Amino acid sequence: MSPKQQRGEATVELLLDAALRVYAASGEQGLTVSAVTKASGVSLGSLYHHFGSLDGLFVALAQRWLTRLLGELATALQGARTARSGIRALVRAYFAFIQEHRDAALLLHSSRADQYGMTQGKELRDSQEARLSAFALWVQPRIESGELAPLPLPLIESLVLGPVVGVARRWLSGIDDVDLAEAARILPERIWRSLSP
Known part of the structure; x- marks a missing residue:
């Protein structure tokens, strides 16, 4: 260089x-x-x-931290032997990330990031395809083995991440009724029930 x-x-x-x-x-x-x-x-x-532009800077910043978050989630999944333990690892990794990188998590869960995700969703997904593929590569064999219900990948992704993102947003908003440790203990089992065959 x-x-x-x-x-x-x-x-x-x-x-x-x-x-x-x-x-x-x-x-x-x-x-x-x-x-x-x-x-x-x-x-x-x-x-x-x-x-x-300022928008270009914002998008680059969001992409930087999204890449890092997805990388940490992929790493968490790599060490999981079962689908159930993978869901637990993913939930814990997500919550650990938002606690460790609160400022970046606020940005990633902001209305501006949501707006970008809604208007540029395909572009965003394409730019993160390698990171998202790690999730698909982890899920597919577990569907084939019967460990996970045979649902479309986007639905599995939504069932896993939807509740996690919802709790993360609530915690990041400063509402004092969310205990992340308790959520990390309870949510994986509830998510697992929605995905078990």
């Missing part, structure tokens, strides 16, 4: 790190070009050069 490419990558990292800090401190309304350039020390021109 040339020195120019290295500087470009370093600039991208500075901007992404600063954008998350600004988002964490000021929320979605505070995430402005001015705030990010000030927090990063990077010029306005560099931000536009690398991301095209």
